[in-house]
Amino acid sequence: MTPRFRIGPAIITLAAILYFFVPLYAAFQFSLQMKRGELSFAAYASVFQDGVFVNALVFSILASAAAIVFGALLVVPTAYWVRLRLPKLRPVVEFISLLPLIIPSVVLVFGQIRMFGSSSFLPLTTSDWGTNLLLVIGYVVLSLPYMFRAVDNGMAAIDIATLTEAAESLGASRARIVFTIIFPNIRAAVVSGAFLTFSICLGEFAIASLLNRSAFGPYMVQLGQDRAYEPAALAIMSFALTWLLMALMQAFATMKPGQRLFRLTLSKKSQA
Amino acid sequence: MSLLTLRTLQKSFGATTVVKNFDLTMGNAEFISLLGPSGCGKTTVLRMVAGFETPSVGAIEIDGQDVTALRPNQRKIGMMFQSYALFPNLNVAGNVAFGLKVSGVPSGEITRRVDEMLAMVGLTGFGARYPYQLSGGQQQRVALARAIAPRPRVLLLDEPLSALDAKIRVALRGEIRAIQRELGITTLFVTHDQEEAMAMSDRVVVMNGGRAEQVGTPDQIYNRPASRFVAEFIGALNLLPATLRDAASGVVDTALGTLTLNRVVPQSNGAALTLAFRPESLRLLPEGSPDAGQTFTGRLVTREFLGAIVRFRAEIAGGVTLGIDCFNRTGEVLPDVGQEVRLGILPQEILVLQ
Numbered sequence A: 001m002t003p004r005f006r007i008g009p010a011i012i013t014l015a016a017i018l019y020f021f022v023p024l025y026a027a028f029q030f031s032l033q034m035k036r037g038e039l040s041f042a043a044y045a046s047v048f049q050d051g052v053f054v055n056a057l058v059f060s061i062l063a064s065a066a067a068i069v070f071g072a073l074l075v076v077p078t079a080y081w082v083r084l085r086l087p088k089l090r091p092v093v094e095f096i097s098l099l100p101l102i103i104p105s106v107v108l109v110f111g112q113i114r115m116f117g118s119s120s121f122l123p124l125t126t127s128d129w130g131t132n133l134l135l136v137i138g139y140v141v142l143s144l145p146y147m148f149r150a151v152d153n154g155m156a157a158i159d160i161a162t163l164t165e166a167a168e169s170l171g172a173s174r175a176r177i178v179f180t181i182i183f184p185n186i187r188a189a190v191v192s193g194a195f196l197t198f199s200i201c202l203g204e205f206a207i208a209s210l211l212n213r214s215a216f217g218p219y220m221v222q223l224g225q226d227r228a229y230e231p232a233a234l235a236i237m238s239f240a241l242t243w244l245l246m247a248l249m250q251a252f253a254t255m256k257p258g259q260r261l262f263r264l265t266l267s268k269k270s271q272a
Numbered sequence B: 001m002s003l004l005t006l007r008t009l010q011k012s013f014g015a016t017t018v019v020k021n022f023d024l025t026m027g028n029a030e031f032i033s034l035l036g037p038s039g040c041g042k043t044t045v046l047r048m049v050a051g052f053e054t055p056s057v058g059a060i061e062i063d064g065q066d067v068t069a070l071r072p073n074q075r076k077i078g079m080m081f082q083s084y085a086l087f088p089n090l091n092v093a094g095n096v097a098f099g100l101k102v103s104g105v106p107s108g109e110i111t112r113r114v115d116e117m118l119a120m121v122g123l124t125g126f127g128a129r130y131p132y133q134l135s136g137g138q139q140q141r142v143a144l145a146r147a148i149a150p151r152p153r154v155l156l157l158d159e160p161l162s163a164l165d166a167k168i169r170v171a172l173r174g175e176i177r178a179i180q181r182e183l184g185i186t187t188l189f190v191t192h193d194q195e196e197a198m199a200m201s202d203r204v205v206v207m208n209g210g211r212a213e214q215v216g217t218p219d220q221i222y223n224r225p226a227s228r229f230v231a232e233f234i235g236a237l238n239l240l241p242a243t244l245r246d247a248a249s250g251v252v253d254t255a256l257g258t259l260t261l262n263r264v265v266p267q268s269n270g271a272a273l274t275l276a277f278r279p280e281s282l283r284l285l286p287e288g289s290p291d292a293g294q295t296f297t298g299r300l301v302t303r304e305f306l307g308a309i310v311r312f313r314a315e316i317a318g319g320v321t322l323g324i325d326c327f328n329r330t331g332e333v334l335p336d337v338g339q340e341v342r343l344g345i346l347p348q349e350i351l352v353l354q
């Protein structure tokens, strides 16, 4: 039986595609018009030649990497413990993890500045590293809804209770179980949470700006005010990066244990 | 000397007590099965021994050491689960090595021991495979190798064969028993399958409603059930209400007439009893053969062919229906449905239940 062609759904699908791709195409087209009268990648080259761009990008990548590590170390043991021992509390924890979606990040950063300002008991904002720490903590909070969901779904897919008991009967401690059994088995989930965290942190403006960090988000906004073609080029590159991350996420999610995503010829021969 | 001792264990979840007054002493290298219907508390007893549940009352001793307060990872036990519970991120060798690594065995020794264990469960050469690349039976063999690799003091198995095909189940239970004998590991095995329990165990604990109804060898459990529950739970049984006429010589009145058990029945005359006997205790007596024991005549109403056994049901006088099992021997002509038959049973094969 061949599915019948339906006009209604087809129109809706087409409209959705246009809605998404037309502005994207327009931006792409625009980004190529920096040189008058010809299409070129001059805007892209201009972006990369800007030393501020590179510094901002590197800073944001480091900050989001730190946020990913902190976030995973916070969320994985928490989600594990809640699923294993406090299943009744799961809705509560889930609700708390969703709060960053409800409370604007401006509120969060003002709270941070009040709590850890120059006249507080712990004046983190007075030092560079302290402010960076606040930024990373802010990123961890912002990414909590995505990280928690990803990790919690990952745990739903394996029988953590029985695996825990099996490992315990073999003499393993709780910490060992989390790091050698639970973490590796939800790796795909952690990785997808990590990619989501990364894409959020990279574009984040409010916290970075109010903490006066020269991160990528504020840079983009500044660029948007100062220039015409470069922001379009930057937007297209962000899209490309996001899609790449999505593809990697998919690849990690469907990977079987023992498989490598890339065959590293340099890596020493894995144990038989 | 006793290796595992359970002293008056009791376990309550909220208001419901699921294990009551449970006592058991296991000798070194003994294989004991906990057998009973689903929900009778078998798993709960096993989990208390493993340390996953804390007894509400009672104590657990392993090798003379009170382990009641120890955490599961301090008890030096091995465990197998119905769902295999292999670590999906580790290959077969990694799974078997897990317990050895945890206890800090040097890596050369680990490799040697993993190979030895894999050979023992018939999986030599499977070390580099991952659990998802193995069949259920192979996964459970790996789980066995993993459990015994660190030389546990007690091996605990919770229905490890229930998820497997019938053929593999029978093969694997033989292997588990053989390995258990070879290594001399004290083993507590949970099952709801009486055939499994009978086939594997030194002793069987029949459980009902959180209590041990009877502890005994398979032979004792089957042939001398201590309670009506055990008699009815294990194997098939014909039940016959009776009234005791003479306790001293065991004369009883039944719907089949008066039967003589030729032994003292420890009840007072006039007491209501239930007589019980196995379908295989009833014999179809050929035409003209002399009477042996008690005999009655009946008419066959159903005939079920079960392979090694043919199972009949016969209507006897007074509305009683009895099950009869006959061996299906080559060349033997068994009667058909509708035929009149003569049945015989020896008095010593009739159990008296209260």
Ligand SMILES: Nc1ncnc2c1ncn2[C@@H]1O[C@H](COP(=O)(O)OP(=O)(O)O)[C@@H](O)[C@H]1O
Residues within 6 Å of the ligand: B013, B018, B036, B037, B038, B039, B040, B041, B042, B043, B044, B045
């Ligand atoms: N964690 C628990 N909380 C509440 N009730 C439980 C728990 N574990 C088991 N039970 C109850 O205890 C009884 C015995 O369970 P279990 O030991 O698993 O039986 P079996 O293994 O013989 O089938 C069941 O009625 C079960 O519902």
Ligand SMILES: [Mg+2]
Residues within 6 Å of the ligand: B042, B043, B044
């Ligand atoms: Mg059970």
